[in-house]
Amino acid sequence: MRRSATLPVAACRRSTALRAGPRVMICRFMADATLVVHLLFIVFAVGGAFAALRWRFLVGVHLPCALWAVAIEWGGWICPLTPLELYFRRCAGQAGYTGGFIQRYLLPVIYPHNLTRDIQIGLGLFVLLINLLAYTLVVRRCGAQRGRRLQ
Numbered sequence: 001m002r003r004s005a006t007l008p009v010a011a012c013r014r015s016t017a018l019r020a021g022p023r024v025m026i027c028r029f030m031a032d033a034t035l036v037v038h039l040l041f042i043v044f045a046v047g048g049a050f051a052a053l054r055w056r057f058l059v060g061v062h063l064p065c066a067l068w069a070v071a072i073e074w075g076g077w078i079c080p081l082t083p084l085e086l087y088f089r090r091c092a093g094q095a096g097y098t099g100g101f102i103q104r105y106l107l108p109v110i111y112p113h114n115l116t117r118d119i120q121i122g123l124g125l126f127v128l129l130i131n132l133l134a135y136t137l138v139v140r141r142c143g144a145q146r147g148r149r150l151q
Helices: 009-019 022-054 056-075 081-091 101-110 117-150
Strands: none
Touching: 022 056, 022 081, 022 117, 056 117
């Protein structure tokens, strides 16, 4: 009986990875790492104020991140992490993509259509409102703790 000339998909991927030089593998890793950092930044920008309820030192780090996220959305700009990820993907020989991180990874999951200017403004407003709510809680908690200390 003759064996099939085709390799299983996993074997093809392994052989491709073995043929890829160290530079290509590093670029793939850096592209994926940039993607993860980008996602973590978005999560931190949206919800980091709630972490500041527990760890107040995060306020000084989180506020600029949240303001940057709102500015990116309201300004209609592309986050600098997107071109960095695309650079690493092209360096690794992978196809880049058009648009920003949100259009590429989040919108297909959250929204059925392409990102519009109105949606961008809405996302920026969402980030702003979530953070205003969280920082209202932070200020109230700080005030309550100060009041207890004065008694």
